[in-house]
Amino acid sequence: MVHVDFRTLILPVDIVRISAFVLTCTCFSLVASVGVGNSSLSHWSWCMFCWCFCCFMTLLILILEFTNLHTKVPISWEDFTTAFAMLAALMMATTSIIYPTFFTCPSCSRQIGASTVSWLCFGLYAVEVWLVHKRPGEISGFLSTVPGLLKIIETFIACIIFTSLDPAEYKKFPGLQWCVAAYSLCFVFSLLIILLTIARLLLVFPHFFDVLVTVCNALAAVMYTTAIVIWPLYAFKGNPRPENCNHCVWDDLVVVTFMTLLNFLVYIADTAYSVKLVFFTRQEHE
Numbered sequence: 699m700v701h702v703d704f705r706t707l708i709l710p711v712d713i714v715r716i717s718a719f720v721l722t723c724t725c726f727s728l729v730a731s732v733g734v735g736n737s738s739l740s741h742w743s744w745c746m747f748c749w750c751f752c753c754f755m756t757l758l759i760l761i762l763e764f765t766n767l768h769t770k771v772p773i774s775w776e777d778f779t780t781a782f783a784m785l786a787a788l789m790m791a792t793t794s795i796i797y798p799t800f801f802t803c804p805s806c807s808r809q810i811g812a813s814t815v816s817w818l819c820f821g822l823y824a825v826e827v828w829l830v831h832k833r834p835g836e837i838s839g840f841l842s843t844v845p846g847l848l849k850i851i852e853t854f855i856a857c858i859i860f861t862s863l864d865p866a867e868y869k870k871f872p873g874l875q876w877c878v879a880a881y882s883l884c885f886v887f888s889l890l891i892i893l894l895t896i897a898r899l900l901l902v903f904p905h906f907f908d909v910l911v912t913v914c915n916a917l918a919a920v921m922y923t924t925a926i927v928i929w930p931l932y933a934f935k936g937n938p939r940p941e942n943c944n945h946c947v948w949d950d951l952v953v954v955t956f957m958t959l960l961n962f963l964v965y966i967a968d969t970a971y972s973v974k975l976v977f978f979t980r981q982e983h984e
Contacts, residue, residue, distance in 0.1 A: 702765055711829045712763065715756050718786075718822040721815050722753035728812040729797070744861050745797045748789040752819070755782055773896050776830075781841040781850055781892060783826040788854045790820035841895050845975070848968040849888045852918075855961040856885035862950040862957070871932040877958070880921040884965070887914055912972040919969050922962035930955050 707716075726749035734742040759779060762768040768775050798813040841850065859881050868874035891911065933951045940946060 707764065711826055712760065714822050714826045714829065715760055718819055718826070719753055719756040719760065721819045721822065722749050722756065725749040725793075725812050725815050725819065726753065728808045728815070729801075732801075732806075732808050732812075740861055741796050741800050745793040748793045749816070749819075752786045752789060752823070755786070772898075774898050777841040777846075778896050780827070780830050781846070781896065783823055783830060784841075784847060784850050785854060787820060787823035787827060788851065790816055790823055792858060794820055841892065845968060845971055846892075846895065848964055848971070849891050851964050852888040852961060852968065853885060853892065855957050855964065856881055856888070859954050859957045859961070860885075862953040864947050864950060867933065867947060867951065871935075873928045873932045877925040877929045880925050881958075884918040884921060884961075887918065908972070908976050912969065912976050915965060915969040915972050919962065919965040922958060922965055925958050926955075926962050929958055 707713075726746055729742075729746060729749070759768075759782070762771065794813060794816040797816060798809070802809040802813055841847070863878065868878050933955065937948065937951075939948050943949065
């Protein structure tokens with residue numbers, strides 16, 4: 699039976715969520731009224747997806763908590779809401795950078811308004827993450843820890859890489875295809891860990907699961923090491939920046955290169971933290 703809890707509407711975290719819902723709805727409404735024009739369709743689609751996804755998920759979380767139905771959902775609700783808030787903050791940060799870069803102009807009032815509101819959304823989701831973490835004793839899941847946060851970042855950066863990939867470019871050389879395969883394998887692994895955590899299935903696995911995760915993190919770091927060498931070597935081989943390039947495919951190759959380096963650093967940090975946690979901290983407690 700549904701039990702409505704009006705107290706959730708006056709909690710600080712839910713006030714932030716209601717504000718985020720209204721502002722994300724405002725963002726995609728403004729952008730939809732303008733359209734994509736002659737600019738990059740993939741970047742426009744990514745921004746619209748981020749705003750719509752965050753708007754819908756925020757509304758869903760509000761409804762489930764308002765009706766207390768979240769207690770009936772067979773997942774780790776704390777992990778889920780924490781992971782979403784972190785992911786939404788990252789998504790709003792990227793859209794707040796990408797959209798004004800590609801779609802605004804001095805006379806584009808609605809585009810400028812959407813960009814400004816998008817930054818406000820980022821601030822709200824960042825505040826939500828802070829509010830959730832300041833509540834002592836309520837968050838104990840994996841996704842609220844440093845390795846969990848790194849897993850969310852790894853997955854998100856991989857999504858940015860995928861949105862910037864052009865099949866016509868990476869199919870030219872087997873080396874670039876290897877890089878795409880490395881991105882995909884590492885993405886699937888990180889996403890699987892996140893889904894298993896939210897579904898409360900990590901405890902089903904044997905005790906050596908943490909060791910397996912550490913080994914996979916190390917392999918992912920090695921795969922990204924090859925990618926940061928191979929991708930720029932082949933992507934820019936005989937491919938100088940066109941003179942009339944205005945946010946063209948060549949710029950997307952630069953984005954993939956930068957994001958590859960960034961994700962490599964994240965995987966290095968994740969591996970180092972996992973090694974410390976499994977082989978040093980745990981041994982001290984045993």
